[in-house]
Amino acid sequence: MIKEYDFDAIVDRRGTNSVKWAPDAIRSICGNPDAEPFWVADMDLASPVEIRKALEEVVALGAYGYPKFTDNEEIFAQWAKRRHDWDVDPKQVTICQGMLGSIAMLTELMTGENDGVIVPLPAYQPFLRLVKNYRRKLVPWHLRYDPESASFSADLKEFERLCSDPSNTLLVFCSPHNPSGIVWSKEVLTQIAEIAAKNNVVVISDEIHSDLAFFEETHVPFNSVAKQAGCKAVTCMAPSKTFNIAGEHFSVTVFDDPSLQAAFKKRQAQLFATEPALLSGTAARAGYLHGFDWLTQLRCHLQENVRFMDAYCKERIPEIKVVVPHASFICFLDCEQILPMAQADGDRNPGLYDPAISPAGGVLSRFFGIRAGIAVNDGTWFGGDDFRQFVRFNYGTSRAAVEHALKNIEHAVAAMR
Numbered sequence: 001m002i003k004e005y006d007f008d009a010i011v012d013r014r015g016t017n018s019v020k021w022a023p024d025a026i027r028s029i030c031g032n033p034d035a036e037p038f039w040v041a042d043m044d045l046a047s048p049v050e051i052r053k054a055l056e057e058v059v060a061l062g063a064y065g066y067p068k069f070t071d072n073e074e075i076f077a078q079w080a081k082r083r084h085d086w087d088v089d090p091k092q093v094t095i096c097q098g099m100l101g102s103i104a105m106l107t108e109l110m111t112g113e114n115d116g117v118i119v120p121l122p123a124y125q126p127f128l129r130l131v132k133n134y135r136r137k138l139v140p141w142h143l144r145y146d147p148e149s150a151s152f153s154a155d156l157k158e159f160e161r162l163c164s165d166p167s168n169t170l171l172v173f174c175s176p177h178n179p180s181g182i183v184w185s186k187e188v189l190t191q192i193a194e195i196a197a198k199n200n201v202v203v204i205s206d207e208i209h210s211d212l213a214f215f216e217e218t219h220v221p222f223n224s225v226a227k228q229a230g231c232k233a234v235t236c237m238a239p240s241k242t243f244n245i246a247g248e249h250f251s252v253t254v255f256d257d258p259s260l261q262a263a264f265k266k267r268q269a270q271l272f273a274t275e276p277a278l279l280s281g282t283a284a285r286a287g288y289l290h291g292f293d294w295l296t297q298l299r300c301h302l303q304e305n306v307r308f309m310d311a312y313c314k315e316r317i318p319e320i321k322v323v324v325p326h327a328s329f330i331c332f333l334d335c336e337q338i339l340p341m342a343q344a345d346g347d348r349n350p351g352l353y354d355p356a357i358s359p360a361g362g363v364l365s366r367f368f369g370i371r372a373g374i375a376v377n378d379g380t381w382f383g384g385d386d387f388r389q390f391v392r393f394n395y396g397t398s399r400a401a402v403e404h405a406l407k408n409i410e411h412a413v414a415a416m417r
């Protein structure tokens, strides 16, 4: 019999070194340190109990010396087959200490200084930072936004145009896409791979949210289409979002090109960044080995949360359109109609909306933080003023917490009408 998991219970992480719940961090994004957090991409739901048991066993030992894991690659290959029907040879797999570290190293290896790096916008902001850190040139690829359907899509003609400039050599892709929630179809991925191949553009595909694709969706690993298109690509996955273990850095890089994999391993060794930590490796293995049923039920819960949010906004906060995600636990809310109210509120109360208090925020995140007591990421965090009408909301929590947040937002908006 399959065990039933309780996603109505949340873990109280106040005062537990959680960045999501840290008052200073919350203030920096929304101006109100006491706002309830619906931002950073981790969940308030407990990880699978099998992960907890595996960690408890290790913790109970009382000694925490250097680990040596021997079969992480095989364990991931089995997971890739089971979850994505993707055949991966364990030899293609290199384990890393987190997704961003691996993408930074790959960017360094796959491009030269001043090369153009194409990044779809809106983007998970660290992608933009890492391009700058490595003195590469950021080449924004704007996704198309349709306000009628409140959905984003890929403008492949624009991608082709960007690729045709020979100084643009790398695409840093996100699949499923954070923050739009798109699960890319095989057709779109194939076209991207073909265009990239034709123009000698290489691809890093960040698939950290892929295990959380919803039920009608099929996530297609980029490498599985790239090979046939002749496109040089690396696919990165991780158990961190999947099992809510993002604090235990662990990620997986899958190479089709052995020489690139060798260069990557060499760079890891130079940086002394090879083995995952003891608890990270323990948690990741337990998730991949024992977390499948839990994940299946979690996906149901998250999808139900999305349906609930969409219906709630349509009925009670028509000024907000949910950009309906097809994976994971974060989504954009289109708040175009709220933006002028928030701006007017800011003009009347410049002290509350002072960017010096909330340097990582924007007008809308300050409005939600100050007037609704709800902390969300401002759309500008994902690529500047073009996204100021959006906020990103994290619904990786109980239904009750989501409902509570929406009620607070509803009252704050009603007060401004």
Ligand SMILES: Cc1ncc(COP(=O)(O)O)c(C=O)c1O
Residues within 6 Å of the ligand: 041, 097, 098, 099, 100, 101, 124, 174, 178, 206, 208, 209, 238, 240, 246, 249, 250, 251
């Ligand atoms: C698309 C994407 N990539 C990478 C990360 C961070 O990964 P890691 O903590 O393994 O560096 C996140 C976290 O939110 C993310 O959404």
